[in-house]
Amino acid sequence: MSAHLTPLPADHLSPVPQAPTVLDVDNLSLSLRNADGLLPIVTDVSFSIRQGEAVALVGESGCGKSITASAIMGIAPENAVIGGTITLNGKVISSLSPRDRRRLCGRHMGFIFQEPMTALHPTLSIGRQMTDTLRHNLGLSHAEATNRAAELLDRVGIPRARDILKGYVHELSGGMRQRVMIALAISCGPSLIIADEPTTALDVTIQAQVLDLLEDMRREFNLAMLFITHDLEVVGDFCEKAVVMYAGDVVERGLSADVVNAPTHPYARGLIDAVPAHDDGRTRLTPILGTVPPVGQWPEGCRFAPRCTRADAQCQTRPALERHGQTDARCWHPLEGIQ
Amino acid sequence: MTTQTVLSVEGLSKSFRAVKAVRDVSFTIPKGKTFGLVGESGSGKSTTARLVLRLVEPTSGAISFRGRNLAGLSARDLRAERRHMQMIFQDPFGSLNPRMSVRDTLVEPQLVHGIGTPAEQLKTAERLLAEVSMPRTALDRYPHEFSGGQRQRIAIARALATNPEMIVADEPVSALDVSVQAQVLNLMRDLQDRHGTTMLFISHDLRVVQFMCDEIGVMYLGEIVEQGPRDRIYGAPAHPYTQALLASAPGKGSGQRARLKGEIPSAHAVPSGCAFRTRCPHAFARCTTEKPVMRDMGGGQKAACHLLDGTPAA
Amino acid sequence: MLRYLGKRFLLILPTIFVPLILVFLLLRLSPGDPAGMMLGDQATAEQIAALRTQLGLDQPIWVQFLLWLKGIVTLDLGNSIFFREPVMQIIPRYAGVTIMLTLVALTLAVVIGITMGLLSAMNRNKPIDRGVVTTAVLGISLPEFWFALLLIFVFAVTLRWFPVAGYNPPSAGLVAFASTIFLPALALGVRQSALMTRMMRSSMLDVLNEPYITTARAQGLPESKVIGQYAMRTAAMPVVTVAGLSAGYMLGGAVAIEIIFALPGLGRMLVEAVGRRDYPLVEGGVLTISLVLAVLNLAIDLIYAILDPRIRYQ
Numbered sequence A: 001m002s003a004h005l006t007p008l009p010a011d012h013l014s015p016v017p018q019a020p021t022v023l024d025v026d027n028l029s030l031s032l033r034n035a036d037g038l039l040p041i042v043t044d045v046s047f048s049i050r051q052g053e054a055v056a057l058v059g060e061s062g063c064g065k066s067i068t069a070s071a072i073m074g075i076a077p078e079n080a081v082i083g084g085t086i087t088l089n090g091k092v093i094s095s096l097s098p099r100d101r102r103r104l105c106g107r108h109m110g111f112i113f114q115e116p117m118t119a120l121h122p123t124l125s126i127g128r129q130m131t132d133t134l135r136h137n138l139g140l141s142h143a144e145a146t147n148r149a150a151e152l153l154d155r156v157g158i159p160r161a162r163d164i165l166k167g168y169v170h171e172l173s174g175g176m177r178q179r180v181m182i183a184l185a186i187s188c189g190p191s192l193i194i195a196d197e198p199t200t201a202l203d204v205t206i207q208a209q210v211l212d213l214l215e216d217m218r219r220e221f222n223l224a225m226l227f228i229t230h231d232l233e234v235v236g237d238f239c240e241k242a243v244v245m246y247a248g249d250v251v252e253r254g255l256s257a258d259v260v261n262a263p264t265h266p267y268a269r270g271l272i273d274a275v276p277a278h279d280d281g282r283t284r285l286t287p288i289l290g291t292v293p294p295v296g297q298w299p300e301g302c303r304f305a306p307r308c309t310r311a312d313a314q315c316q317t318r319p320a321l322e323r324h325g326q327t328d329a330r331c332w333h334p335l336e337g338i339q
Numbered sequence B: 001m002t003t004q005t006v007l008s009v010e011g012l013s014k015s016f017r018a019v020k021a022v023r024d025v026s027f028t029i030p031k032g033k034t035f036g037l038v039g040e041s042g043s044g045k046s047t048t049a050r051l052v053l054r055l056v057e058p059t060s061g062a063i064s065f066r067g068r069n070l071a072g073l074s075a076r077d078l079r080a081e082r083r084h085m086q087m088i089f090q091d092p093f094g095s096l097n098p099r100m101s102v103r104d105t106l107v108e109p110q111l112v113h114g115i116g117t118p119a120e121q122l123k124t125a126e127r128l129l130a131e132v133s134m135p136r137t138a139l140d141r142y143p144h145e146f147s148g149g150q151r152q153r154i155a156i157a158r159a160l161a162t163n164p165e166m167i168v169a170d171e172p173v174s175a176l177d178v179s180v181q182a183q184v185l186n187l188m189r190d191l192q193d194r195h196g197t198t199m200l201f202i203s204h205d206l207r208v209v210q211f212m213c214d215e216i217g218v219m220y221l222g223e224i225v226e227q228g229p230r231d232r233i234y235g236a237p238a239h240p241y242t243q244a245l246l247a248s249a250p251g252k253g254s255g256q257r258a259r260l261k262g263e264i265p266s267a268h269a270v271p272s273g274c275a276f277r278t279r280c281p282h283a284f285a286r287c288t289t290e291k292p293v294m295r296d297m298g299g300g301q302k303a304a305c306h307l308l309d310g311t312p313a314a
Numbered sequence C: 001m002l003r004y005l006g007k008r009f010l011l012i013l014p015t016i017f018v019p020l021i022l023v024f025l026l027l028r029l030s031p032g033d034p035a036g037m038m039l040g041d042q043a044t045a046e047q048i049a050a051l052r053t054q055l056g057l058d059q060p061i062w063v064q065f066l067l068w069l070k071g072i073v074t075l076d077l078g079n080s081i082f083f084r085e086p087v088m089q090i091i092p093r094y095a096g097v098t099i100m101l102t103l104v105a106l107t108l109a110v111v112i113g114i115t116m117g118l119l120s121a122m123n124r125n126k127p128i129d130r131g132v133v134t135t136a137v138l139g140i141s142l143p144e145f146w147f148a149l150l151l152i153f154v155f156a157v158t159l160r161w162f163p164v165a166g167y168n169p170p171s172a173g174l175v176a177f178a179s180t181i182f183l184p185a186l187a188l189g190v191r192q193s194a195l196m197t198r199m200m201r202s203s204m205l206d207v208l209n210e211p212y213i214t215t216a217r218a219q220g221l222p223e224s225k226v227i228g229q230y231a232m233r234t235a236a237m238p239v240v241t242v243a244g245l246s247a248g249y250m251l252g253g254a255v256a257i258e259i260i261f262a263l264p265g266l267g268r269m270l271v272e273a274v275g276r277r278d279y280p281l282v283e284g285g286v287l288t289i290s291l292v293l294a295v296l297n298l299a300i301d302l303i304y305a306i307l308d309p310r311i312r313y314q
C-alpha cells in the first residue's frame, strides 16, 4: 500500500465546509481469502462525507462498489481481510469487534439496496420487518414501533400505510418497494445512508420519484449519503462529490460537477464519452476499448493501461491519487480537465 | 417517395387472457431505417417484437414483411421468411447455446436455411467474426469463455449469418456496461450502414434510442401514444407522456426533473378513455370518457391526446 | 386461508380413496372365492354361503361397490372374521401405537434434521460440517431394519437402557411410554433425519446468501435473530416439504419396525390380517393408514401456509 502517497485531506473539496464530517474512509482495502491465498478486490479507497452531503461512488460492474459499501457497514463476507481506517462521526469504527459494528447498523448507518424485491424478506410482513428493527435498535414497545412504522411509510409517500404494514413485499410495485426500503433505512435515525444503486432497477419516471424522495430525506434529516451508481448523469444531478472507481481503485475524486464536466483521468473521460448523450447528434460513440480486467488479473502498474490511449512506459508503475487541476486523479498523464 | 417499405404493422393487438399486452399498434419501417420502441417496463415493447417475429400469434391485426402478409403464411413459408428477419435479445447469456462453439453458432443458421456449401458457410462464419471485431481464434471457443459484450457481438454475428433484410433487437445493450455498450452500439450502426439492414430497435434507455433510431414510437400500456422522426420526438414532444419521459431522464439537474405521479397501472385494468389519464398532469374530464385518437402533427409526427385537438397540422 | 386448506383437502381425497379402491378390487376380482379362502378347507357349504351373504359377495359388483362405499362413509366396515367383533372396535387398539410411533419418529427426524443441518451450515467446511455431512450420507444408506437391530443390540441388549421389545401406551406414564417408543421411533426416523439434515444444510446456505439476510444484518439485528428468525423462516420450507413425504414413508416403514420391536401396531395387525385372509380388517387398516397420511399432509400444508403467506393467495 505504499502507493498512498498523498495525505490530502479528503474533504478539501467539500462544498459545505462548515458541516461536520460523518464518514471518513482512509486507505480502505479489502481482499478475499480463498484456497490460493488472498485475492485483492479493493485497494486504497479514501473519501469522506459531511453531514447533508451526497457522495457518489461510480464505476462499472465489478469494480468493487458494493463490496466497499459492505466493508463500511461491517457486513463484508466472512473471508474478507480489511485494511485501512473507517471513522464514523469522529470515532474509529474499523477496529471495533463485529458485535459492536453490528450495533452501529440501523442506528447510525442505514442501507438501501438496488433490488428491493429480494432485499426485503419474502415471507415476513413489511410491518414485522420494520418493527423488529425499531424495537431492537430503539427499544420501542410493539405498539410504539407499529405507530412509528406507519408514520415512516406515510412520510415516504406510501398511501394506506397501516394496510401496507400487514402486507408482503410481493404485493407492492417496484417503486413502492423501494419506498419501503428507504423507510426501513431511515427508521432508526441514522446519520449516514448508503444507497447501492437504489434506482437502477426502476423505470425512469419512478427513478425520478425515488431520487426526489431520497433528496427530501437527505435535506430533512441532514443525512450524509454514499450513493452508489454506474450512471454518471445521475451523479451530476444528485451528488456534491464523486468518487470514480476502476478495478478496485479510486481513479478520480472531486466535486461531481468537475468530475462529470471536466474529468482528468482517461477512464472517467472515457466513461462520459461512451454514453450517448442527448442532443449531441453524434453518429458514432467513443467507446473504451477492451473490457474491464477481472479480479485477480489486474495488470501491474496502472490498471487502466491496457485500455488507455495515453499509456506509455511510465504507466507500468502504479500512479498515486494526486491533485490535477480541479480533481484528484490516479494517472501519470492526466487530461487537461477542460470539456 | 420511392423508398421501399420493409415492415408494415397495422392494428396489431395481443391479449394474454385478461392482459391486454399490445393494443392497436401500427407503424412502418422503410428499407435501411431503424424504428425504435421506447416505454416503461410492461408497456408491451417485447410483445410487439415477438409479434413481428411471429413468435406469438396476434389476437388481431396484420403484419406485412417485404410485401407479404406474415399472418397468412404456412409454417413452412414462415420458416423460409425467418431467414430474412433475425433477432438479438437482451441476455447474451441466455440467447446463445452454451454447448455450441462459436463456429457452430455461426454455421447453424446457414445450415437451417440451406445457404452455401460447408466451405462457404465456414468462410461466412470467419467473415462475420471479423465484422464484429473478434479474432478468428474465437471460432473454437464456447459462449462461457467470453465477456458479456463479446457474447453480444457473437449474437450479432449470428443474426447476420443469413444476411437478413431486417433485424429485431430487443434491449440488445441493456445488460452491458457503458464502456462496452458504446462498442456494441457503434458496431450495430456500422453494420447497418454497410449492409443496409432495416431494424426494429427496442430499449427503455432514451439516450440509446436517440442514438440508434430514425423513427421512434413511444409506448404506454400496450399502445403507441406518439410516434415520429427522432428529432421531432426529442425536440418537440407533443404527448404529455413523452414529455414526462424525457423530463424524467437524469442529467438535467435535479430541479429540472419532471415529477410524474404514480406508477404505470396494471395491464389487467387499463383505465377508460386515455390510458395515461391516471398519471397525466393535464388530464381533464374528457380524458376519462373518450379515448383520444392519433392526430397528425405534421412532419411525420403523430400523437394521441385530447389537448392536441385543434392543433393545426404544421 | 380456509379456501386454500379446502383446496388442499380436495387434492388429498384421491390419496385416501385410490388405495382403498385398489384393495376393494383386489379382493373382489382375485380368482377364487374369498369366503371359501377365509374359512379354510374345513368349512361347510352353508358356512361359506352365510359368509358370502354377510359380506355381500352374492350381489353384483356395482352393488357391492355401493355397499362398500356406504360402509366407508358411515365408518361401518363390518366384523372382523378372525376376532368376530366390529372392525371399528379393533382398529383403535392398534392405530394408537402406529400413530404415536410415526409422530415421535417424525418429530425426532425434524428436530435432528434441522439442528444438524443448521450446525453444519453455520460451520461450513469446518470439521463439524464434514462430520455431519459424512454421518448423513451413512444415515441415508442404512436401511431401517438394520439400524433397528443395531439400536436394540447397543441400547437394549448391551447397555440395557431400554426394553428390548413391547409397548406401553402414554396412559401408562410418560417415562414408561418413552422407554418403549424411543428406540423404534429413532430407528424409523434416522434415515429421514439424514435427508432433512442435508436439505436443511443446503437451503440454509442458499438463504444466507440472499439479499434480505444482508438487509436484516444492515438493520442491526443481532446474528441470533437473523439466523433464528429471518433465515430459518425461509430455509425451513424445503424441510417441511420433505417432512410431508417422510410421513408417508414412515407409515410404510412402521410395519418392519413394529415387527422387530414387537409393537402391537397397525402394521403388524395388517400383516397378520392378510395372513388370516381377514379382509374386512385389511380394508379397515388400509383406510386408517390413508386417513392418517391425509391428516398429516393437511397439517404440513397448514404449516406451509403459515410459513409462506404467498401461497395462501394462490
Ligand SMILES: Nc1ncnc2c1ncn2[C@@H]1O[C@H](COP(=O)(O)OP(=O)(O)OP(=O)(O)O)[C@@H](O)[C@H]1O
Binding pocket: A032, A041, A059, A060, A061, A062, A063, A064, A065, A066, A067, A068, A077, A230, A294, A295
Ligand atoms: N463473496 C464474494 N466472493 C468472491 N468474489 C466476490 C464476492 N463478492 C464480490 N466479489 C468480487 O468482487 C468484485 C467487486 O464486486 P462488487 O459487488 O463490489 O462490484 P460492484 O462494483 O458493486 O459491481 P456491480 O455494479 O455489478 O454491482 C467483483 O469482481 C466480484 O466478482
Ligand SMILES: Nc1ncnc2c1ncn2[C@@H]1O[C@H](COP(=O)(O)OP(=O)(O)OP(=O)(O)O)[C@@H](O)[C@H]1O
Binding pocket: B016, B019, B020, B021, B039, B040, B041, B042, B043, B044, B045, B046, B047, B048, B204, B267
Ligand atoms: N406470455 C405472457 N403471458 C401473460 N402475460 C404476458 C406475457 N408476455 C407478456 N405479458 C404481459 O404483457 C405486458 C407487456 O409485456 P412486455 O414484455 O411486452 O413489456 P416490455 O415493454 O417489453 O417490458 P420490459 O421493459 O419489462 O421488457 C406485461 O403486462 C406482461 O406482464
Ligand code: SF4
Binding pocket: A265, A266, A267, A302, A303, A304, A305, A306, A308, A309, A310, A311, A312, A314, A315, A319, A330, A331, A332, A333, A334
Ligand atoms: S496512468 Fe497511464 S495508463 Fe493509467 S490512465 Fe494514466 S495515462 Fe492511462
Ligand code: SF4
Binding pocket: B239, B240, B241, B274, B275, B276, B277, B278, B280, B281, B282, B283, B284, B287, B292, B304, B305, B306, B307
Ligand atoms: S388525453 Fe388527457 S389524459 Fe391523455 S395524455 Fe392527453 S391530456 Fe393527458
Ligand SMILES: [Mg+2]
Binding pocket: A065, A066, A067, A196
Ligand atoms: Mg454492486
Ligand SMILES: [Mg+2]
Binding pocket: B045, B046, B047, B170
Ligand atoms: Mg421487454
